[in-house]
Amino acid sequence: MAAGVSTGPVAVAQEPSPASAFVVVLGTGTPNADPDRSGPSVAVVVNGSVYLVDAGPGIVRRAAAAERAGVGALAPKRLERVFITHLHSDHTVGLPDLMLSPWTLERTVPLAVYGPRGVARMTEHLQAAYTEDIRNRIDGAEPANTTGWAVQAHEVDTGVVYRDSNVVVRAFAVPHGDWRYSLGYRFDGGGRSIVVSGDTRASDAVVRACNGCDVLVHEVFSAERFKVREPEWQRYHAAAHTSTTELATLAARARPKLLVLYHQLYWGTDDDGLLREIRAAGYQGPVVSARDLGRY
Ligand SMILES: [Zn+2]
Numbered sequence: 001m002a003a004g005v006s007t008g009p010v011a012v013a014q015e016p017s018p019a020s021a022f023v024v025v026l027g028t029g030t031p032n033a034d035p036d037r038s039g040p041s042v043a044v045v046v047n048g049s050v051y052l053v054d055a056g057p058g059i060v061r062r063a064a065a066a067e068r069a070g071v072g073a074l075a076p077k078r079l080e081r082v083f084i085t086h087l088h089s090d091h092t093v094g095l096p097d098l099m100l101s102p103w104t105l106e107r108t109v110p111l112a113v114y115g116p117r118g119v120a121r122m123t124e125h126l127q128a129a130y131t132e133d134i135r136n137r138i139d140g141a142e143p144a145n146t147t148g149w150a151v152q153a154h155e156v157d158t159g160v161v162y163r164d165s166n167v168v169v170r171a172f173a174v175p176h177g178d179w180r181y182s183l184g185y186r187f188d189g190g191g192r193s194i195v196v197s198g199d200t201r202a203s204d205a206v207v208r209a210c211n212g213c214d215v216l217v218h219e220v221f222s223a224e225r226f227k228v229r230e231p232e233w234q235r236y237h238a239a240a241h242t243s244t245t246e247l248a249t250l251a252a253r254a255r256p257k258l259l260v261l262y263h264q265l266y267w268g269t270d271d272d273g274l275l276r277e278i279r280a281a282g283y284q285g286p287v288v289s290a291r292d293l294g295r296y
């Protein structure tokens, strides 16, 4: 069992992993504007390179906070690629931040954006929206490089979507309400396998993608608090997201070495409450409820 991880109901891992591949959860948030939880974004760090999943609001500042806490790979100018799960605003409001802020902080390479159909149009529109800013920084008195503002968008389907000397990245389709294109991602590299569910209801696709993986980062909502939600919200969340009890069953089949809850919908409960629900539903493996900047 990794240091800082217990199988008890209040486990929170805070020690940096000694592995050459690890996860930093930059933001555990949802559309709810919780000031303690930045928008959803997960950084997979492999051999010192960073692979971001999603770009929730606050992403660049949380990356800077991780750098300050000792993860040099998350220096803003080193944020060069992101894998978008789906185009919901809570997962993409940070895209213009990720496109432009690291450029002003000396990133010279274009941002590579991988994501489902529609992501290229989104980045084109965002670039159009910031035309005046880009022109002003390049043509004005402010020192700026002429390359780091650009975007290379790649619309991807399922299967292997990216490969370099560190990692192989596979995308898999997940069911998320009435989104036609919604993805999860699996990273293999640095001797570890890391799966990020994206937003999804309980799905065999995640079980297959993990299949004994090292870390499964999975979204979740409180099954207990769900009971007091209004019927129309219950219908939506049942179709779009995964409850603690569903996740307990799913994780027992997926067998991750560590289950990390993120994108938590608490509705009045807390991290301990979510973990109690998971335990009560019979899951016995290592599990933590992520907080912003947690490393796993
Ligand atoms: Zn979301």
Ligand SMILES: [Zn+2]
Binding pocket: 086, 088, 176, 199
């Ligand atoms: Zn969503």
